[in-house]
Amino acid sequence: MAEDVFLSDDLLRQLMSVGEVDLLVGMSSLHAANTVSHALDEIEESFQRNFVRQRVVIVNVGGGDNDEDSARAKGHDNLAEKGVRVPGITSLRTSHRVAANVPGSPSPGIALRTILAAADLLRARACAVVSPAASNLTPDSVANLLRPVYREKFDFVAPLYTRNKYQGLLARNLLYPMSRALFGWGIRELFSEEWAFSGRLAALCLNQDVWHEEAIQARPEAWMAISAMASDFRCCQAFLGEKSPVTKGLGRDIVEVLRQTVGTLFWCLETRQSLWLDSGRSQSVPTFGPAHELTSDPTDLDRHRIFEMFRSGVTELEPILSSILDPETHSEIKSIVSLEEGKFRFKSGLWVRTLYDFAASYHHAVINRDHLVQALAPLYRGMTYSFLAEHSDSSPAEMETASETLCGEFELQKPYLMERWKAKVEVKL
């Protein structure tokens, strides 16, 4: 089998000693030294509370023998094996823990591949990937991810969160509506650090020859969801509570996030053309628990700076944008740049056409693809500014209506993308 090649002897030995399991929870403990113990406790507790009779295992992917985080995870005593129980709870099975040490710093793609290989070897029926750094990780959230797969026979479970209405705007204004319009499934959190999947989806993804791709190395979860859709596997969403704020790392750097998420989405459009070019209208995805919730906590945002970065970006990047955008779209963008800050609005129709132009230009590779995705950052800032100005006093219900309208606009203009996608590249001098 393919996984035999890249799994270490030590990991194979550990997996063989575990035998077959019903449930598997995987995580990457790299750079999560302070929270890994807490995460392991929460997962163990979830198993003891919710899956008393099931055979369970936690696979922790760390960064080699010298990695402090994985060493800590390995050294953390197993509650169940030591006979330590959460008061009032009795698990009937032994909970196993496997430490998979990967040389160097394992990327999310390498970590997922290791988890999939472990799930395949252990014949796991339901698997979940969680982030030890997430502050919202609780026994209930782990159970909410695993339950639809294990009990309801779903193949892919995406999370749903409660979040501030001004957070997650990339997901709200780009990733969700675009993926919904093109792939036909309305998964709100296509890019997340927590999701669940069935053993058969794990086997399907493991056997695909994509693991060397940059898009998969950075953010493999969206590709996994799209693989499930492409194979007519059952997808659903499960509510996990409040979304953990990103406090450190690259999660707040807009350009890096765009490269990882929009770059991966465009790559999926490129590699799954037959899926979306032939798909019809979008369909709703079953949801477990409350739907997407919004809060209105005060936030410290510098709208003026966001607008200025949009304006200067569009002006400075004019030669690059002219090679990516349709001339009509580009001239409309140039005309709104000259508007006063108070009157500025990025209309949803223009936003959708802009994104479809970017997707088509990515397909035709009119410039370096990484550069193309980076050139989207000023326009995303323009849309963000417009959204913040438009919805400063909107209620969650009004924002939901606006979101649905945007989704409708993406669906309405899908023929425009298909036309540009299939067109031959024009030589622009």
Added chain:
Amino acid sequence: MRQTILRALEQVYGNLVHMIAEFLPRFLVMLIIIVIGLLVAFVLKYILRALLGLTKLDRVSDDAGASRVLRMAHLPPMTELLSRSIFWVTWIGFILVGLSVLGVAGLQEQISRLFQFLPEVFVAILILFLGAVIANFLSRTALLAAVNAGHPSPKILSWSIRFVIWILAISMTLEELGVARRTAISAFSIIFGATMLGLAIAFGLGGQDLARKCLERYLGDTKKKEEKEPQPL
């Protein structure tokens, strides 16, 4: 008198016939070599085009920004350009070999000189082309990074990088061709050194405030900046 004239004419005629008899086979050999060269060039062109198609060179060229440079120069895609180049190089090579068979005095020397100079011309063209591709790619990388980081003068940064790489590529090309070798190196050193010194003086003296702000931005606390924009995911 008449006999002398007739003998001279006979001699001229004999020489002419001898020359034609000597020249015609050579001319035929030259034609054969040129025709064979044409066939070989065609075969090599199609083999190279097929091989490059398998290696997806055009996609690599797109990613590196080379395709755009080619389009701007009204040139075909990379695969087509290389396969056409191999065709012409091969055929011109055969034509020159064919011409040398004619044995025309002086021509052989010129041809051998041209053959000696050809590799240098190709290397010079290659250096210029790579210089254009690298300058285009790096200047665009710098422009995007500077714009997205909110740098005050992204175009100056981008054009500086493009300018330095072009100067370097041109001076390397001139050196390769052996054109005013010393002058080219001296000119590059002077232009490059003067530009860097000018920028350093302008940044350090003329733009003290800007220099301080930049250093504060790059070395200072980035947390404050991060909080000003909404979390994208």
